[in-house]
Amino acid sequence: xxxxxxxxxxxxxGRALRTVGIPVTPSQVGELxxxxxxxxxxxxxxxxxxxxxxxxxRREDLLLxxxxxxxxxxxxxxxxxxxxxRPPAPRDPPRRSAFTVATYAAFKARAEMEERDVAxxxxxxxxxxxxxxxxxAEMTPEELDAARRMLARFRWEASVRVTRxxxxxxxxxxxxxxxxxxxxxRLGAVPAYLPRRSRAEKQRPVVLLADVSGSMExxxxxxxxxxxxxxxxxxxxxxxxxxxxxxxxxxxxxxRNVDRALAQAGREVVDWAGGTRIGACVGEFNRTWSRRVLRxxxxxxxxSDGCDRGDPSVLAREMRxxxxxxxxxxxxxxxSGHEEYAPRVAGMAAALPFVDNFLPARDIQSLREFxxxxxxxxxxGRGIGPRRLGETRPPGIRVPVGSGNA
Amino acid sequence: MFESIDATxxxxxxxxxxxxxxLATSLFLSLRMQKALFLEGEPGVGxxxxxxxxxxxxxxxxxRLQCYEGLxxxxxxxxxxxxxxxIAIQARAGGHEGDVADIFSEEYLLRRPLLxxxxxxxxRAPVLLIDELDRADEEFESFLLELLGDFQITIxxxxxxxxxxxxxxxxxxxxxxxxHDALKRRCIYHWIDYPSPEQELKIVLGKVPEAxxxxxxxxxxxxxxxxxxxxxxxxxxxxxxxxxRALTHLSTEDLDEEVVDRTLGLLLKYQDDVDxxxxxxxxxxxxxxxxx
Numbered sequence: 001x002x003x004x005x006x007x008x009x010x011x012x013x014g015r016a017l018r019t020v021g022i023p024v025t026p027s028q029v030g031e032l033x034x035x036x037x038x039x040x041x042x043x044x045x046x047x048x049x050x051x052x053x054x055x056x057x058r059r060e061d062l063l064l065x066x067x068x069x070x071x072x073x074x075x076x077x078x079x080x081x082x083x084x085x086r087p088p089a090p091r092d093p094p095r096r097s098a099f100t101v102a103t104y105a106a107f108k109a110r111a112e113m114e115e116r117d118v119a120x121x122x123x124x125x126x127x128x129x130x131x132x133x134x135x136x137a138e139m140t141p142e143e144l145d146a147a148r149r150m151l152a153r154f155r156w157e158a159s160v161r162v163t164r165x166x167x168x169x170x171x172x173x174x175x176x177x178x179x180x181x182x183x184x185x186r187l188g189a190v191p192a193y194l195p196r197r198s199r200a201e202k203q204r205p206v207v208l209l210a211d212v213s214g215s216m217e218x219x220x221x222x223x224x225x226x227x228x229x230x231x232x233x234x235x236x237x238x239x240x241x242x243x244x245x246x247x248x249x250x251x252x253x254x255x256r257n258v259d260r261a262l263a264q265a266g267r268e269v270v271d272w273a274g275g276t277r278i279g280a281c282v283g284e285f286n287r288t289w290s291r292r293v294l295r296x297x298x299x300x301x302x303x304s305d306g307c308d309r310g311d312p313s314v315l316a317r318e319m320r321x322x323x324x325x326x327x328x329x330x331x332x333x334x335x336s337g338h339e340e341y342a343p344r345v346a347g348m349a350a351a352l353p354f355v356d357n358f359l360p361a362r363d364i365q366s367l368r369e370f371x372x373x374x375x376x377x378x379x380x381g382r383g384i385g386p387r388r389l390g391e392t393r394p395p396g397i398r399v400p401v402g403s404g405n406a
Numbered sequence: 407m408f409e410s411i412d413a414t415x416x417x418x419x420x421x422x423x424x425x426x427x428x429l430a431t432s433l434f435l436s437l438r439m440q441k442a443l444f445l446e447g448e449p450g451v452g453x454x455x456x457x458x459x460x461x462x463x464x465x466x467x468x469x470r471l472q473c474y475e476g477l478x479x480x481x482x483x484x485x486x487x488x489x490x491x492x493i494a495i496q497a498r499a500g501g502h503e504g505d506v507a508d509i510f511s512e513e514y515l516l517r518r519p520l521l522x523x524x525x526x527x528x529x530r531a532p533v534l535l536i537d538e539l540d541r542a543d544e545e546f547e548s549f550l551l552e553l554l555g556d557f558q559i560t561i562x563x564x565x566x567x568x569x570x571x572x573x574x575x576x577x578x579x580x581x582x583x584x585x586h587d588a589l590k591r592r593c594i595y596h597w598i599d600y601p602s603p604e605q606e607l608k609i610v611l612g613k614v615p616e617a618x619x620x621x622x623x624x625x626x627x628x629x630x631x632x633x634x635x636x637x638x639x640x641x642x643x644x645x646x647x648x649x650x651r652a653l654t655h656l657s658t659e660d661l662d663e664e665v666v667d668r669t670l671g672l673l674l675k676y677q678d679d680v681d682x683x684x685x686x687x688x689x690x691x692x693x694x695x696x697x698x
């Protein structure tokens with residue numbers, strides 16, 4: 001094989017990898033060319049390992065790389081299967097055409113139409129006030145739309161935690177020696193100026209898990225709107241939805257346009273309105289994701305009615321595991337919050353002992369209250385006893401004895 | 407440095423590190439190309455050990471930086487010796503500006519691991535181990551980007567330090583969070599998987615020579631089988647070694663249900679996992695490996 005032809009093949013190989021979503025830069029291909037001069041080219045396995053070492057930077061890509069390698073180096077000329085194993089991260093598409101006077105007029109017209117829309121539907125102040133307390137379950141489709149628009153305007157905040165980093169702070173507890181000495185060195189005098197510092201604060205990570213199974217069907221679109229507004233207003237949020245299987249939808253919800261974000265997320269979910277296996281799904285989260293997303297004092301929020309077709313003891317076991325690995329475990333239930341509610345469904349009863357804050361999510365007002373809880377979750381709740389804040393567990397709930405040790 | 411991939415692997419084996427050709431290839435390339443080796447894998451598969459063995463093989467010092475949340479320049483690179491600086495200022499109290507300008511000289515500098523690693527006094531490149539990078543904050547990663555690029559560090563008061571011999575760098579991550587691609591691109595990436603049964607047997611026999619071979623075989627078969635169970639935390643090679651050692655201390659010749667139940671805590675680190683395996687499940691697994 002001549003040198004030039006060989007390099008052409010390597011470049012083609014890099015291109016083949018890029019088409020399936022493995023990011024390979026031209027400089028990596030250059031490095032590979034160099035590295036292949038150090039190994040035995042006749043040894044296919046050795047060439048494979050060399051290429052893998054230089055081109056693959058993520059564990060998820062390892063298997064895909066092997067497939068492409070085998071296909072490409074057997075028949076470099078046939079195109080690699082176009083199936084994208086990992087599509088590129090979704091993003092808001094750029095505006096296609098140039099911005100002209102005509103498009104400006106169109107934009108303006110559209111904006112005006114929207115204004116009329118709002119006047120028509122969301123209506124007056126008293127309408128919004130009424131919607132605050134109206135249960136989602138009883139809302140008409142128009143009212144749900146209005147509720148979603150109200151959600152989009154929410155600004156959420158997670159409570160903060162003290163990090164180990166310092167930042168300068170005039171009222172801080174400790175003296176910033178480095179700055180003291182820099183001043184003293186400059187002035188050539190006894191340190192007189194004492195700048196202070198304190199530990200920096202940071203918002204806690206928030207992890208959201210929503211049930212989108214059959215029994216939650218009528219809420220699921222609203223829940224996604226709710227998640228979208230959370231993702232858009234905080235920095236460190238992870239979102240998952242589950243029915244019979246768990247899917248991570250964080251990257252999709254990062255899109256600014258809520259409809260597009262929801263459409264993208266919807267494609268990710270395989271089992272809309274299917275059965276529910278909360279225990280198994282929380283277990284899947286615990287095993288595959290918890291170590292990666294539950295760090296630095298995360299707050300976990302589960303949105304579900306607790307109707308679980310799986311074994312309650314499995315759910316209890318997974319909830320206990322989850323509780324011990326997050327700072328605070330909040331459960332939002334769209335059915336709870338009125339007098340006669342009791343967690344009759346076995347799943348809810350099994351999960352309840354491990355929940356720190358059991359909150360209703362039946363109307364806009366209750367979501368606002370949840371926002372307050374999220375903001376106020378303060379330092380180390382564990383051990384002091386759960387349910388200090390946002391205590392809304394209705395009277396008369398009896399937690400089955402012993403379900404915690406299943 | 408090594409002549410070939412096989413030579414790399416053989417050198418590691420002489421120091422008791424049994425590996426697959428994949429890791430040997432990555433290591434060989436990282437040394438040749440003078441790039442950092444980025445090792446990812448589950449806890450207890452021997453990521454840190456690679457750096458230790460490497461420092462023994464190359465016969466150079468190992469400089470280790472353990473990462474943790476809040477790790478900053480003061481703990482990773484350098485810090486000024488404030489107490490000494492204060493004393494120096496006080497001893498010359500009332501002096502002029504020129505008298506105390508020297509408190510920012512090398513005499514008052516505390517060298518932390520990264521600065522040590524690029525120090526000029528090394529005759530040969532040391533091994534620099536940046537352990538569990540995923541524990542550090544993202545801010546620290548961007549600093550590393552700069553360091554790995556050209557192995558130089560600038561201290562505002564003193565000027566730029568540059569390594570004569572860029573250190574052989576090994577970075578490990580337990581993958582509790584994703585490390586940024588920009589950093590990984592500057593490294594040779596390698597995912598260390600759990601070893602194959604043959605390889606793990608070699609490791610156990612090599613590291614725990616006092617264990618009888620029959621027992622070591624049983625230990626490896628049992629642990630390998632456990633890795634297929636639905637557990638929160640699978641046992642790593644470190645756990646196999648601990649277990650083999652513990653069983654030897656208990657003078658166990660042959661695994662049975664009772665001794666497994668008593669020592670399961672060495673293998674499984676979560677009570678939920680222990681509860682799941684202890685008793686019937688353990689007996690089933692034992693029967694299964696016996697029958698093979």
